[in-house]
Amino acid sequence: MLEIPVIRWGAPYESLEKADVVHFETGEVMARMHQANAGLVQMDMRKAGKARERLRQFSCDQLIGMCQKAAELFLTATLPMGTGTQTPEEFCSIQSATTGLPLNMARANMKKNAFVLSNMGAMLDALTRGLPLDILTRGFGMESRGVMVSYQSNSPVLGLVLPSNSPGVHTLWLPAIPLQIGLVLKPGSSEPWTPYRMFEAFVAAGVPREAFCLYPGPHDVGNKVLETCNRAMIFGGQATVDKYAGNPRVQAHGPGFSKILLGDDVVDRWQDYLDVMVTSVLMNGGRSCINCSGIWASRHTEAIADAIAQRLGPIAPLPTTDPNAAIAAFTTPGVADAMNSQIDAGISSPVVTEVTSKYRNGDRLVKHDRCDYLRPTVLHVSDFDHGMANTEYMFPFVSVVQCPQEKMLSKIGSTLVGTAITQNENWITELVDARHIDRLNVGAIPTCALNWLQPHEGNIIDFLFRNRAFQNSLPPAH
């Protein structure tokens, strides 16, 4: 039996408490994950400063080189995994088996993580706007334009409370290592695979193991990570986002409510953008915060909804090994039922119509012995104030909302990725000024097509470093 120990500053620690990591369909125990306790985290965090010390023994450029090597190893090598080893194919296979994610998506997420890692130099150059990275190491330095700048790290480590259902999010913490910030990871209960494999890849590439802690464990372990790391990220639902709103130490990543807005200047040619809309809803099984959950247009909305429904409606659960599998399983009992009931309640309104049902040939909710599926669902919503106009679920779900263009920006609410398909310069100016849109795409760009050179939900440099004043000589007389 594969055993996965706790990692304390690089050293394995065998806990007396273990949790089974099981196959989502058969219940077969695939691994035993040692469980940390909250006190252990607090004890270790007293030495967090050492993680940054060890990383600062290498330059950022050296660490970027190690990231490139780690990317290659992550993607191709047989790496240690707890008490065993793991090939890339075994990694994808076990990730799929314990999370219910189709194998093709596990592979795609693996590539995505490796891509980000291998392009770390360009990413950091973009995110720091060309700052010489040794300034981050030293804390201050002279820019080429002759200006003294100082960046002070907000924390020697970045804490992460990671999810089980979306291995793509791991891209967000990868820049910490080349920025000489240690990592304190609390893996999801059914997806320890990416954090552990990434840790081993980093170590094999030469990054000091002492820069990493991995604490699988119950909820209070996650709380302790958030409490003791001066900068941390957590992934969860809207309640989690609300809980940490305004807390500068914690970046909470939740639902995205990402949307496509069709301008009046292009909406009569909506068929040209059908592929963009379908891809935005369906990619990665509709699990991501960057998947589109709302398509807003002033007219043709019924036809748009119908055209998307024709494409998505027939999609049904397939074995995870099927290359055409397009939706992932819900492995937590009751979750799919709850979402299904909420949608049923929503469509009882006369302003909401489910369009997919006529193309689906069966129920939305598909129940298996140990997991459930929700089949793609497209709603047409004729009242933009109705609750179903702005909702999000973790499967391919989209509301096509009828709304005059001039009202869209005041009605769409918080939007992680907003793709506005328009050439109307005045509206583009308004879109640029709309502070409730985080990532703005202008043009026919799927919401899930991210350029990694752009910041995501805030610039990680600003989160991890404080740009402050620093003087080591008298300023000019004034």
Added chain:
Amino acid sequence: MSTLEEKCRAQRELLDEHTRETVRWHFSEDTGCDFWLEKKKTFDFDPLKDVNCFNDLKKFPLFEDEWLRGGPMRRWVPKQWQNKPIYVFETGGTTGIPKSRVVVEDHWIDYELFSATLPDESFPKGANWLMLGPSGPRRLRLAIEHLAQFRGGICFCVDLDPRWVVKLLKKGKVEDAKEYSAHCIDQAITILSANNDIQCMFTTPKLLEALALRLMDQGSSIEEAGIKGIFCGGTEFTQQWYRFAREELLGPNVYITPTYGNTLMGLACGKPHDPADNYKITYFAPQPRAVIEVVDFDDHNKVVEYGATGRVKLYTMTKELFVPGFLERDEGERELPHDKYPWDGVSSVRPYHVFAKTTTVGVY
């Protein structure tokens, strides 16, 4: 020297005799309390005639702790105790009318019995104590204080109100909860630093963690603060936490022992530490005054096999309180008798899996 089997048999006989005596006391018109004498009228059996051994307690319906909500409190006081000074202790949650238990001397007796299980080298007679944990309407503070006094010491107390912590956490005020915990630790540190000769301590796992780490941050330790022995309770005292506490929080020279109990029962003791157990925690009830059974999840009258998992069922049989079977909010594994405690034990106690998802644990 009698064998463990002989000891177990003798204890069983003692338990049967104690059961007959207790039932006679609580259901006789001249000694019983109003609650049980009224309740008796609803039974289809006569406790005075039909309960002749411990197993006959299964004739009673399960004790419902909801009965403990609200007054009049005196309905629980046996006739013979009505003129004694009476304490009332609360148990349980944060909302509604609290569940209360009246006590005359049980908390003293329970803790005097518990005292006999403590090793004198780690809990020296005459040493002073620190009680760092919930007091308020609970019996814990008075009980620990009595324990300290019974062993010839003085008890210093720092209170933490867990109901306030639960309220803060439910409102998402994590920082406020942390600040409150730090406020309690501040007080404990002050008392420990004030030349009070404190060598023994009761606290909860969370508070011990916070205290030990604060001392470490100050370059000190629990041991350097003078503490030799600690007893600590609650389902948070897990096997892994036990090991963490011994190996990392306390070091080899500070003794720590787990306890399990509540206001209804007394205090169940932990099996003495044995490296061969790999920190597995096994509790034994203070028989015959209280009994723990590990029962089938679906049939609470059926005790599970040794080593099997079941729900914790409590019985209390003192002259002050009669609880003929109460299903605790915990589960665990049934354990074989031990030479020091020749009756069944329960190990790895944790919140009952059905309730676990909705219970806020580890708040203090």
